[in-house]
Amino acid sequence: MTVRKVKLGRTGYTVSVIGFGALPIQRLGTTEAISVLRHAMIRGINFIDTAHGYSNSEEKIGGALQRGGDEIILATKTPARDAETALRHVDTSLARMGVDFIHIYQLHAVNGAADLAQVLAPGGALEGLKRAREMGKIGHIGITGHRPDALAEALRTGEFATVQVPYNFIETEPERELFPLAGALDVGIIIMKPLGGGMLNNATISLKYILQQPGVVPIPGFETVEEVDEILAIADGCYRLHPGEKEELEAIKGELGRRFCRRCNYCAPCPQGIHIPQAMILHTLLKRLGTKHFTAGWGKDALEKAETCIGCGACEPRCPYELAIPEIINGNVRHVRGELGAAGL
Secondary structure, eight states: OOOOEEEOGGGOOEEESSOEEOSGGGGSOHHHHHHHHHHHHHHTOOEEEOOTTSTTHHHHHHHHHTTSOTTOEEEEEEOOOBHHHHHHHHHHHHHHHTOSOEEEEEEOOOOSHHHHHHHHSTTBHHHHHHHHHHTTSEEEEEEEOSOHHHHHHHHTTTOOSEEEEEOSSSOOGGGTTHHHHHHHHTOEEEEEOTTGGGTOOOHHHHHHHHHTSTTEEEOOBOOSHHHHHHHHHHHTSOOOOOHHHHHHHHHHHHHHTTTOOOOOOTTOOOTTOOOHHHHHTHHHHHHHHHHHHHHHSHHHHHHHHHTTOOOOOTTGGGOTTOOOHHHHHHHHHHHHHHHHHHTTO
16 A cells, blocks of 8 residues: 655655654564554655654664665654754664664754743754754754744744644644744644544544645554554545534534643643643543553653642633643542552552
């Protein structure tokens, strides 16, 4: 089967209309992860997105590439805000994946004006990635984040060849400014959270909605060969939503819209020091990371911090989506503690 391809903006790369989001393979064993990656590659997926911070994801991709993968377009990310750390992360990613060139290296989670100012400043992370590009270690520089307004500001600098943003039929904000701007500047659009970070269960409706946007490349996270086959079957079909699907889409929006955190961070700061967007998605983090990685890393820290919520409500008036933030956080804490307790943790 031939997977549909699209041009990823001015990078000039022609990539599969579905990319491989490599965050979930952290929780798979190495052999299992390589098997899923190889299956996706054989089926025609030629774009893989990972990150320096996704624990052993880059190494597992490297294992899959050892068995053939010259045609694969690689994208990864650095959370660094200074040049030296960014350059060091590039070298680490190259070593982990066993390659001498990464096609797209992205600045990770640039979520507001302060983040953007940091990475753009003299000695900032962008400078480090430009040096890596001059040395022939990377091909293009991209940017990722959860704030379409901040990403639009970044694109206006002309420094970025790709942009990665959450987009689905609930998180539609990029349609207003970011997508038209990216199109005008020939910036490639990579879609994270196409299934809402695990909250949108109907993959058919979710992907058909997204793929109606010209030139976008959603990167759902894969854990099984069956998931790869399911998503590719959707991508190979017609993207037009029929009336029944439109009705279901609206019903899901109505159900989730008042408890779906867009991670815009307008609610900050919390008097208790809670990272509210993390606390709002604790249950999906547990689902995506699995108990082992959740309890071994920042998931555990986020849970413990979320438990300090006193329900003061200072965050609620700042939320543009009128979410009942303390209620949702406390519900998430109860759910996650219950799941961990059932697992003996």
